[in-house]
Amino acid sequence: MRAPHTLLSFSPSRVPSLLRQGKMTIAVVGLGRIGLPTAAILSKAGALVLGADINEEVVSSVNRGRCKFVDEPGLPQMVRDQVKAGRLQATTDVRRAVSRSDISIISVPTPVDDRKTPDYTAVKAASATIGHSLRKGSVVVVESTVGPGTVENLIQPILEAESGLKAGKDFGLASAPERSDPGNILGNMATVPRVVGATDPRTLRIISALYRTALGVNVIQARNPKTANAIKLTENLFRDVNIAFANEFSLLFEKLGIDAIEVINGCATKYNFLPHYPGAGVGGPCLTSNSYYLISEGVRAGNIPYLIRMAREINDRMPDHVVELVSEALNEVGKTVRGSRIALLGVAYKPNIKDVQLTPAEEIFKRITEMGGEISIHDPMYEGEMVFGTKVKSIDGAVVGADCVIIATGHKEFKSLNLQILAKQMRSRVLVDGRNLVDPGDAIRAGFAYRGVGRGR
Numbered sequence: 001m002r003a004p005h006t007l008l009s010f011s012p013s014r015v016p017s018l019l020r021q022g023k024m025t026i027a028v029v030g031l032g033r034i035g036l037p038t039a040a041i042l043s044k045a046g047a048l049v050l051g052a053d054i055n056e057e058v059v060s061s062v063n064r065g066r067c068k069f070v071d072e073p074g075l076p077q078m079v080r081d082q083v084k085a086g087r088l089q090a091t092t093d094v095r096r097a098v099s100r101s102d103i104s105i106i107s108v109p110t111p112v113d114d115r116k117t118p119d120y121t122a123v124k125a126a127s128a129t130i131g132h133s134l135r136k137g138s139v140v141v142v143e144s145t146v147g148p149g150t151v152e153n154l155i156q157p158i159l160e161a162e163s164g165l166k167a168g169k170d171f172g173l174a175s176a177p178e179r180s181d182p183g184n185i186l187g188n189m190a191t192v193p194r195v196v197g198a199t200d201p202r203t204l205r206i207i208s209a210l211y212r213t214a215l216g217v218n219v220i221q222a223r224n225p226k227t228a229n230a231i232k233l234t235e236n237l238f239r240d241v242n243i244a245f246a247n248e249f250s251l252l253f254e255k256l257g258i259d260a261i262e263v264i265n266g267c268a269t270k271y272n273f274l275p276h277y278p279g280a281g282v283g284g285p286c287l288t289s290n291s292y293y294l295i296s297e298g299v300r301a302g303n304i305p306y307l308i309r310m311a312r313e314i315n316d317r318m319p320d321h322v323v324e325l326v327s328e329a330l331n332e333v334g335k336t337v338r339g340s341r342i343a344l345l346g347v348a349y350k351p352n353i354k355d356v357q358l359t360p361a362e363e364i365f366k367r368i369t370e371m372g373g374e375i376s377i378h379d380p381m382y383e384g385e386m387v388f389g390t391k392v393k394s395i396d397g398a399v400v401g402a403d404c405v406i407i408a409t410g411h412k413e414f415k416s417l418n419l420q421i422l423a424k425q426m427r428s429r430v431l432v433d434g435r436n437l438v439d440p441g442d443a444i445r446a447g448f449a450y451r452g453v454g455r456g457r
């Protein structure tokens with residue numbers, strides 16, 4: 001009897017036709033902000049996609065063609081279409097999904113714990129489940145963000161122990177870290193080159209062909225999974241460290257009476273300056289945690305990346321600085337935080353998305369509440385919903401009668417605030433701009449005691 005064809009037995013050049021002809025089955029393990037669009041795109045490219053998630057609500061919602069990521073342009077429609085076409089099916093039975101698939105993609109969360117060390121619980125659990133049902137000749141791809149060496153030293157041993165198979169020989173193992181930005185995931189997936197590293201050359205060619213065909217992007221072939229993960233982490237750390245640098249000199253320039261934004265814009269006129277701006281803090285599941293994956297590997301290797309660690313500390317301190325500005329500006333109009341009504345505009349961790357994971361706005365909210373301020377929140381993405389244990393109001397509901405307005409998220413709606421109307425609606429006129437959306441001159445002309453991060457008085 002002839003052995004059945006497996007993915008690894010095919011030439012990589014066959015991958016595009018296998019995919020387009022619907023002859024490839026792919027399990028996507030974890031149907032979150034990254035896994036769901038990945039599943040939908042692969043299904044649209046022709047694969048039968050079995051989306052596997054341990055959360056029953058997620059599975060039943062996907063099977064009804066629903067998508068909770070309403071802030072991702074095009075995604076709800078794509079999920080609806082693919083489910084309706086029968087090419088995207090969700091299940092809580094991860095083992096069965098894997099046992100039927102040529103490729104299993106890991107897209108589960110990788111947060112950090114309270115001690116700021118990487119929490120790979122979900123990755124370990126997913127690897128064990130996949131290993132249990134792994135087919136000989138199939139491929140496992142890790143899309144979750146992990147520290148360099150985690151695929152080789154943690155995931156591979158689990159897969160091998162559970163399956164009794166050998167990576168690079170019996171099954172392929174690759175890393176293809178996801179590089180998209182929330183709010184434009186589909187757009188990014190279709191344009192940003194995919195970095196891929198694998199434990200063996202054949203898997204590298206097969207997975208490269210898959211991403212090239214399904215996403216239509218260039219593929220950057222890293223020499224191994226740990227280099228692919230290092231690329232992913234370094235690009236995020238580059239951003240975190242640069243933002244910290246902007247925050248650090250902005251705090252100093254505030255004290256020196258220098259407008260940091262004017263400085264940055266001046267610097268940006270030189271060919272080799274890359275502008276980054278100060279703000280109320282860095283949030284979200286990626287930038288706040290990715291540094292710690294590398295710091296953790298550094299500690300293990302006896303080479304601690306101090307600059308990266310310091311950058312995290314600086315960025316984590318920014319919500320406190322915003323509260324200091326609030327206090328200072330309220331004092332200017334003869335008030336204190338205690339007893340003042342404060343409107344917090346924006347709870348999401350970045351502009352124009354509906355996501356409050358590790359948002360700096362929560363720290364501001366907590367500090368103001370601890371100090372005895374009476375705080376109302378408004379965010380266009382969350383109006384009428386409960387966030388931080390309080391109901392999100394309309395903009396008028398939050399600002400009418402307030403003593404102070406804080407802008408904590410750079411949502412597009414806040415760029416066009418009418419300061420004259422705002423001033424009339426408030427009880428006292430204090431404006432603290434944590435995202436530098438408002439022109440300081442306009443705020444002062446409208447009668448506000450104004451503070452902006454990096455702008456001083």
Ligand SMILES: NC(=O)c1ccc[n+]([C@@H]2O[C@H](COP(=O)([O-])OP(=O)(O)OC[C@H]3O[C@@H](n4cnc5c(N)ncnc54)[C@H](O)[C@@H]3O)[C@@H](O)[C@H]2O)c1
Pocket residue numbers: 029030031032033034035052053054055058094107108109110122123125126143144145146178179180181182285286
């Ligand atoms: N969100 C982003 O902006 C972004 C960007 C790039 C990379 N990433 C990385 O992608 C990975 C996934 O992130 P996300 O934002 O999609 O997470 P998410 O929290 O939105 O979704 C993760 C999903 O995985 C499911 N899950 C957890 N454990 C599981 C298990 N053992 N088996 C099956 N399903 C399981 C959860 O129920 C959830 O539905 C993380 O490593 C993250 O760092 C995220």
